[in-house]
Amino acid sequence: MSLTDDDDLSETPSSEDNKAATHSDTGRAGLILAGGRSERFPTIDKALAPLDGAPLLRCVADALSPAVDELIINCRQDQQAAFAKAVDDDPRFAIDPVADRGPLAGLRTALSATEATYAAILPCDMPFVPAGFIEYLFGQAQNKTGAVPCVGGQQRSLPAVVHVRAAAAACETAHNHRDGGLAAFISALDPIVVSERTVTAHVDAKAFTDIDTHEELAAIREVSHRAEQ
Numbered sequence: 231m232s233l234t235d236d237d238d239l240s241e242t243p244s245s246e247d248n249k250a251a252t253h254s255d256t257g258r259a260g261l262i263l264a265g266g267r268s269e270r271f272p273t274i275d276k277a278l279a280p281l282d283g284a285p286l287l288r289c290v291a292d293a294l295s296p297a298v299d300e301l302i303i304n305c306r307q308d309q310q311a312a313f314a315k316a317v318d319d320d321p322r323f324a325i326d327p328v329a330d331r332g333p334l335a336g337l338r339t340a341l342s343a344t345e346a347t348y349a350a351i352l353p354c355d356m357p358f359v360p361a362g363f364i365e366y367l368f369g370q371a372q373n374k375t376g377a378v379p380c381v382g383g384q385q386r387s388l389p390a391v392v393h394v395r396a397a398a399a400a401c402e403t404a405h406n407h408r409d410g411g412l413a414a415f416i417s418a419l420d421p422i423v424v425s426e427r428t429v430t431a432h433v434d435a436k437a438f439t440d441i442d443t444h445e446e447l448a449a450i451r452e453v454s455h456r457a458e459q
């Protein structure tokens with residue numbers, strides 16, 4: 231099935247799609263992309279860097295968990311044991327068959343590990359997205375190929391909620407692009423873009439902060455420390 235610009239996934243399906251539609255819907259998945267090398271965050275894997283005593287990966291998992299039925303962490307084989315210890319729940323793992331192929335390859339791996347109809351996608355370094363906003367994106371994505379927010383005047387690739395089959399097809403399209411990355415994926419998926427006005431009505435723009443360096447993490451710790459005083 232190919233999905234085009236105006237696809238409304240609630241439209242009457244063909245008989246083949248009908249079979250797929252009646253195929254078990256295991257609900258909502260939460261996919262965390264964590265297979266990067268954290269090169270801008272020397273000496274440790276940033277997914278394991280502590281924020282308020284908890285590894286970033288656990289902060290993201292805790293934020294996603296209330297909004298999803300299953301949690302899947304995408305990473306390399308050599309990260310799995312440490313990540314399993316770092317999170318409270320018992321997540322599933324989607325291990326990259328070939329490491330270091332970039333976030334889009336990680337996303338393909340994660341998508342292929344779920345039977346869910348829709349999935350929320352977060353990177354391991356974005357610890358402040360509230361579960362309530364993920365719920366909101368699930369609602370917006372309903373019968374569409376997905377939903378992403380507009381933040382700081384720009385459409386974001388992540389966080390995203392995507393229709394899993396549509397997303398798998400968009401990954402293939404993006405993969406065939408010369409600089410196929412997450413932006414090419416979102417462009418191929420053509421999701422609903424939640425306007426900045428709506429986003430700010432739901433959540434503080436700081437919720438979309440991602441952490442790439444020790445300095446960025448230190449600055450966030452400083453702000454949360456001051457807020458506690």
Ligand SMILES: Nc1nc2c(ncn2[C@@H]2O[C@H](COP(=O)(O)OP(=O)(O)OP(=O)(O)O)[C@@H](O)[C@H]2O)c(=O)[nH]1
Nearest residue numbers: 263264265266267268269270330331332336353354
């Ligand atoms: N599976 C997989 N995920 C990746 C890969 N590269 C990056 N990611 C994930 O994509 C998300 C965003 O990437 P970055 O913020 O650049 O993280 P990173 O690549 O680990 O960090 P840098 O090495 O500093 O660029 C993070 O959650 C990463 O874990 C990869 O090669 N494979």
Ligand SMILES: [Mg+2]
Nearest residue numbers: 266267268269
């Ligand atoms: Mg990177």
